Amino acid sequence: MQHSALTRGIIICHRCEKPASIKQDGQPCPRCGTHIHRRKRHSVAYTWALLLASMIMLIPANLLPIMTFKSLGKGDPATIMQGVLQLLEHDMLGIALVVLTASIIIPVMKVIGLIILLLTVQLGWTTNVRQKMLMYHFVEWIGRWSMLDIFVVAILAAIVQLGNLASVTGNTGATAFAAAVIFTMLAANCFDTRLIWDKHLEQLEVFP
Amino acid sequence: MTDRDLASTQPGKFWVCPECDLLMNRRAIPNRHEAHCPRCQSLIVSSKRHSIEWTLALALAGLILFFPANLFPILTLTTLGLSQSETIFMSVTALYDSHLFAVSALVLMSAIVVPLMKLLLMAYLSGCLLFHKPAPLLSWAMRSYQQLDSWGMLEIYMLGILVSIVKLVDVADVTPGIGLYSLAGLIIVTLLTSTQLDRHRFWRRIEQLERR
Ligand SMILES: [Zn+2]
Ligand SMILES: [Zn+2]
Numbered sequence: 524m525q526h527s528a529l530t531r532g533i534i535i536c537h538r539c540e541k542p543a544s545i546k547q548d549g550q551p552c553p554r555c556g557t558h559i560h561r562r563k564r565h566s567v568a569y570t571w572a573l574l575l576a577s578m579i580m581l582i583p584a585n586l587l588p589i590m591t592f593k594s595l596g597k598g599d600p601a602t603i604m605q606g607v608l609q610l611l612e613h614d615m616l617g618i619a620l621v622v623l624t625a626s627i628i629i630p631v632m633k634v635i636g637l638i639i640l641l642l643t644v645q646l647g648w649t650t651n652v653r654q655k656m657l658m659y660h661f662v663e664w665i666g667r668w669s670m671l672d673i674f675v676v677a678i679l680a681a682i683v684q685l686g687n688l689a690s691v692t693g694n695t696g697a698t699a700f701a702a703a704v705i706f707t708m709l710a711a712n713c714f715d716t717r718l719i720w721d722k723h724l725e726q727l728e729v730f731p
Numbered sequence: 732m733t734d735r736d737l738a739s740t741q742p743g744k745f746w747v748c749p750e751c752d753l754l755m756n757r758r759a760i761p762n763r764h765e766a767h768c769p770r771c772q773s774l775i776v777s778s779k780r781h782s783i784e785w786t787l788a789l790a791l792a793g794l795i796l797f798f799p800a801n802l803f804p805i806l807t808l809t810t811l812g813l814s815q816s817e818t819i820f821m822s823v824t825a826l827y828d829s830h831l832f833a834v835s836a837l838v839l840m841s842a843i844v845v846p847l848m849k850l851l852l853m854a855y856l857s858g859c860l861l862f863h864k865p866a867p868l869l870s871w872a873m874r875s876y877q878q879l880d881s882w883g884m885l886e887i888y889m890l891g892i893l894v895s896i897v898k899l900v901d902v903a904d905v906t907p908g909i910g911l912y913s914l915a916g917l918i919i920v921t922l923l924t925s926t927q928l929d930r931h932r933f934w935r936r937i938e939q940l941e942r943r
Binding site for chain 1: 742743745746747749750751752753754770771772773806808810811813815816817818821822823824825826828829831833834835837838841842870871873874877878881884887888890891892894895897898899901902903930931934937938
């Protein structure tokens with residue numbers, strides 16, 4: 524039988540991973556000064572809140588234009604999807620796929636992944652626990668790469684400043700998109716994977 | 732004494748998996764070896780040879796590369812006799828000029844401030860640990876480094892540069908500058924720093940120094 528440290532009265536500091544006795548729950552870690560908690564506090568509620576915020580921000584992020592490319596005075600503001608379609612029109616399939624993946628596929632997959640993980644904890648879907656851990660690590664690692672489109676707007680707006688000949692400006696969709704990315708990164712940080720194992724062990728006791 | 736009391740009176744004799752909370756007996760890990768959690772397979776300890784020496788060298792190399800990467804142009808665009816260069820800071824000001832203040836602050840943080848802070852913190856920390864010098868703010872430096880770790884996004888900025896180059900090939904000539912090569916070096920050094928960092932060893936050393 525594999526034991527959870529908590530059932531043996533041991534908790535760890537989540538910053539420096541120093542083990543401590545359960546009596547130190549809520550007190551500062553003797554090594555790094557971070558407050559020790561047996562589990563990340565309000566993990567499920569905070570993760571849901573940040574996840575909902577990011578889902579809401581994804582709507583304006585996709586509907587509002589993120590940048591305007593003007594060439595010889597002509598050019599309209601374009602949304603993320605219009606940017607991808609413009610790349611396809613210019614036969615740049617590879618780069619269109621990179622942008623589509625980073626800006627649309629990854630954010631949607633992250634949201635779905637976190638919802639599955641939250642429901643795992645809340646409803647006790649603890650089959651394939653190891654796959655769920657992989658899913659969490661994937662969501663956590665991939666999250667930052669959605670910032671790609673923000674950096675592309677930043678770089679193009681800086682370099683394409685040739686007066687009337689060609690110019691690029693950023694639009695408000697970029698703010699909504701950046702907020703959505705930040706909220707999902709924070710949501711992944713708030714989630715505590717140990718809750719999945721707690722639930723798993725709890726169910727093993729009931730149905731051994 | 733029950734099992735439970737025995738364990739909780741000597742927490743230092745154990746390892747706890749931070750991902751799944753499995754309790755393990757603590758054991759020595761030889762250099763260049765790793766220990767994974769038997770239950771969830773996440774990495775518990777990755778013992779590096781000369782971890783402190785390497786992170787100090789890499790952080791100093793990164794600090795040297797930081798300046799050309801930020802001062803020299805990354806890309807230069809030329810068309811019909813007009814030309815325009817770009818540095819990382821200019822992409823921050825361009826967003827500011829587009830009235831995207833929050834996004835411009837975010838780019839400033841993730842592409843300039845956080846990468847620089849990470850290098851400074853690591854150079855200070857590994858320098859103090861290497862020379863066994865009890866100095867103020869050691870555990871603060873390590874804690875801040877770990878918190879900032881995923882908010883430095885230079886490698887994503889680099890991918891953004893590549894996408895921008897491809898987007899601009901039809902429009903104008905784009906030539907890479909010294910800044911781009913320095914940035915590539917800086918990204919490699921930053922990534923190597925985080926792989927060479929043996930966080931358990933660092934925390935143990937910090938604890939020894941601060942106890943004195
Ligand atoms: Zn601690
Ligand atoms: Zn584990």
